[in-house]
Amino acid sequence: MSGLSDPKARLREICRIAARVFYxxxxxxxxxxxxAQAVGLTKAGLYHHVGSKDNLLFEIMNYGMDILDETVLARVQNIQDPREKLRQTILGHIDLIVRARDLEITVILHENRSLQGELREKINCRKRAYVNYLKDLIAEVQKQSGRPALLSPTLAAFYLLGLVNWLYQWYRPEGTIGQAELGRATVEFFFRGLLGYTPEEGTRASS
Amino acid sequence: MSGLSDPKARLREICRIAARVFYxxxxxxxxxxxxAQAVGLTKAGLYHHVGSKDNLLFEIMNYGMDILDETVLARVQNIQDPREKLRQTILGHIDLIVRARDLEITVILHENRSLQGELREKINCRKRAYVNYLKDLIAEVQKQSGRPALLSPTLAAFYLLGLVNWLYQWYRPEGTIGQAELGRATVEFFFRGLLGYTPEEGTRASS
DNA sequence: GATCTGATAGACCGCTCATTCAAAGTTACC
DNA sequence: GGTAACTTTGAATGAGCGGTCTATCAGATC
Structure with a gap:
């Protein structure tokens, strides 16, 4: 644990390692x-950095939401086209779930049970914000299609979350499907489910 | 716990109650x-019926797979039309996930971590059988459509499982979407994602 | 050097855990 | 009624849990 003089960076490193153990x-x-062992400290040393087990979980989840913000949402915010924005959001989210580096952190966001009270509400609030972002974006995409919506943006948002968040249950990077192919297939599957076509096919279906 | 003279039925009742606590x-x-308290026994009394905590989890999961077999698979087995068979399978599976009675049992099937060794392999084997059933059925549906497959049956099967198994994370029966509506929307979403259209829409798209 | 702060450790605390055992209670059968 | 089988219990076990406390050390600052 040498070379990590910044307490924030230290805490993040601890979160990363702890997330793996929790996962x-x-x-x-x-x-x-x-x-503590995984981190390379004694338990007492670990407690110096995190107040409690609960608090550690909160920090991990908060960090997970930070990662989602920084690597997904921040990167799509300047995209004007709703379809492209949604597409990139999906790909970014999938990247988080399946890539090796911090997958445990993002998966742990689904831990609904253990966090309680105020800390839980803070995380839930951030999660809801993401769901609402998806809903609104999906509504825009539906509107953009110029067709009647086939299902509500809310349902579609949850279906999307199901598709993506379930990936960790079955997807293996060393399997037969590469991540790029997975991303492409998932985006297309979702758009077909949402709109009845994939945007690239849109022009063909209207002719 | 009186009136349950059949040991098998007794065990099932214990599983049901334990599943709720685990959930x-x-x-x-x-x-x-x-x-033990939830079941109405002392801990030692509970241990008379289940060998260990591990074994209890195994029994619950096994029971969950039984329920899936009995209430979903058994009911669709005489359906000849692949599409209808798939549709009913999806609806049946959704019913298990969202209906009140034994939802905890079916949700607990996703507990991947705690069960170890031989017991784990037994459950995984049953799960794989279900996945393979879905794959094969999906492949039939794709073939039936007479169109080139848009994605592999494997991917589609896992997407379906994501859609359905994630329901417990967000669906609330007392919410704004009734179960029938949820079932219909999910089936349609999935078929659109799979085939590019919903079977009822098939004739329209070709005209 | 003195003081302070942050980081770490060994030892410990009170409690809970899954499991076990001998004994007691209940039911079924002859 | 007697007996065997089944069911349940109270008490106990050894291990482990989250967390705490005192002490020490290193580095920074005055």
Whole structure:
């Protein structure tokens, strides 16, 4: 743990490592002793950095939302075309779920049970903001299509989250499907479900 | 716990109740003491019926797969039309996930971490059988459409599982969407994603 | 050097955990 | 009624849990 003089960076590193332990053992199944060992400290040393196990989970989830903001939302915010924006959002989200580096952090965002009270509400608030962002963007895409909506933006947003967030249950990067192919297929599947066609096919269907 | 003289039925009732506790607290977060209390026994009494916590989880998951077999697969097996068979499968699966009675049992099937060794492999084997059933059925539906497949049956099967299995994260029966509407919307969304159209729309798209 | 702060550790605390055991209670059968 | 089988219990076990406390050390600042 040398070379990490910035407390914030230190905490993030601890979160990253702890997230891996939580991912593997589950929140309740992972002990602070295990996490401390993984981090390279004693338990008391770990407690210096995080107030409690609960607080550690909160920090990890908060960090996960930060990552989502920084690597997905920030990158699409200047895209004007709603379809392209949605497409890039999906690809960015998939990247988080399946890429090796911080996948545990993003997956742990689904841990709904253990965090309680105020901390839970903070994370839920951030999650809801993401869902609302998706809803609004989907509504724009539907409007852009010039066709009657086939389903509500809310339903579509949750379907999208199901498609993407379930990936960690079955997708293996070393499997037969590359990440780019997965991204493409998922985007297309989703757009067909949403609009009845994929935007590239739109012109063909109207002729 | 009177009136349950059949040991098998007894075990099932214990599974049902335990599943609720596990659903609420998580496998690791739920203690055998809590489960015993919920069942109406002491901990030692509970251990008479289940060998261990692990074994209880296995029994619950096995029971979950039984329920899936009995209430979904058994009911569609005489349907000849692949599309209709797939549709009914989806609706049946959704019913398990969102209906009140045994939703905890079916949701707990996603608990991948805690079960180990031989028991885990038994459940995984049953799960794989279901995935393979979906794949094969999807492949039939694609073939039936007479169009080139837009994505592999494997991908489509996992997308379907994502859509359905994620429902428990967001769907609330008391919300604005009734179960029938949810089922219809999900089936349609999936068929559009799979085929590029919903089978009822097929004739329109070709004209 | 003195003081302060942040970081870390060893030892410990009170409690809970899954599981077990001997004993007691209940039911079924002859 | 007697007996065997089944069911349940109270108490206990050893291990492990999240968290705390005192002490020490290193680095920064005056």
């Amino acid at each position: 593997e053992k589950g929140y309740d199944g992972a002990s602070m002793q295990e996490i | 609420e607290k998580g496998y690791d977060g739920a203690s055998m003491q809590e489960i």
